[in-house]
Each structure stands twice: as structure tokens, then as C-alpha cells.
Amino acid sequence: MTAIAPELAVSQWFNSPRPLSLAALRGKVIVLHAFQMLCPGCVAHALPQAERLHRLFNHRSDVAVVGLHTVFEHHAAMTPVSLEAFIHEYRLTFPIGVDEASNGNPIPVTMRRFGMRGTPTTIIIDQAGCIVEHAFGKVDDLALGVLIGSLTARAATSKVPESAADCADGVCPAPAGNAA
Numbered sequence: 001m002t003a004i005a006p007e008l009a010v011s012q013w014f015n016s017p018r019p020l021s022l023a024a025l026r027g028k029v030i031v032l033h034a035f036q037m038l039c040p041g042c043v044a045h046a047l048p049q050a051e052r053l054h055r056l057f058n059h060r061s062d063v064a065v066v067g068l069h070t071v072f073e074h075h076a077a078m079t080p081v082s083l084e085a086f087i088h089e090y091r092l093t094f095p096i097g098v099d100e101a102s103n104g105n106p107i108p109v110t111m112r113r114f115g116m117r118g119t120p121t122t123i124i125i126d127q128a129g130c131i132v133e134h135a136f137g138k139v140d141d142l143a144l145g146v147l148i149g150s151l152t153a154r155a156a157t158s159k160v161p162e163s164a165a166d167c168a169d170g171v172c173p174a175p176a177g178n179a180a
Contacts, residue, residue, distance in 0.1 A: 005125045008068065008110050009109035010068075011098050011101070012080050013096070013098075015087065016097075020064075027127050028063060029063045029124065031050070031064070031122065031123075032125065033050040033065070034119055036073070045120065046138070046139075047067075047120075052141075054094035062127075066096075114134070115134075116136070120136075122139045
């Protein structure tokens, strides 16, 4: 069983014509890439991986790649203005939200809600809104592709819960035969 993903708390969006929400993306596999622009692992691996996934799945309606700039250190250097220049320079085209700052707490709201340990963090949310993967650090491209492929194939061959209401007590049961 897996937990239902909490909603994103975003103060600003880039590369999106309107604000996104996990509720609005329900029915899709969501690949949430949390990063900081001054994080070497994010710049070297996670952001290029997110961009490749976005380009690969952008034409499909069953997968969404979403970036989350979650700043928990060096707050003065990582402003939305700096992020906008960073997105342009690195040619990032997937939607990127700025994690909402917490009043008096250096850890932003969404980062706390998801229990992230740092960046990069990759979170995979299935079509029913349940977290099926929560990885801190570098995630292998092939393993990530297999997981996304299995979730999209599962949806094509079996019924997955269509909403959080189909999940009891904040958890969603995995369909029979699905080993996670």
C-alpha cells in the first residue's frame, strides 16, 4: 500500500500557462522532480533527466513531468528571478513550480509535506494520486523508465483507483500482481 500524495504548495509557475495541481493531473503518472538550482546533483543529473522525460512523454496524455524548485538553503541567491534566468540558460521546458516558503521555517511547504530529505528528490505518483516511489539522490534512468512504463501499462490493463476517494484511510492498494 502507498500513501496519497499531498497537494503541492506553489507560489509561482514557470513553463505553464496556468497553475498546476496534483488533483488536476489525476489520471496521469506524475514524475515530480524536486531540485535547487545550486545543487550539483540536480544540475548534473536530475534536471537533464527531467527534461529528457518531458521531451519523451510530452506528446502523451498519460504522463506529466513537473519540476519543483524547493529552496531550503541559500535563500537570498535562489530567488524566482534567478530561477527564471536558470530555466532559460538550461533550456528547461517542463512546468516548474516554486515551492512555497514557510513562515519562519527554512524548509518550504511542499518539501515538508512530502518529507523530502533534500535535493534532488524524485517522486512518482500513480494515476490515483498515490506515491509509488520517493527517491532521494540520483535515480537510474532505466529504473525510472521501467517504473513509468509499468504504471502506464498497468492502467491500460487493469482498473486503478480513479480518485483518492477510492483509497481508504489515506492509502491506495496496489492492484493484484503488481510488485513494487
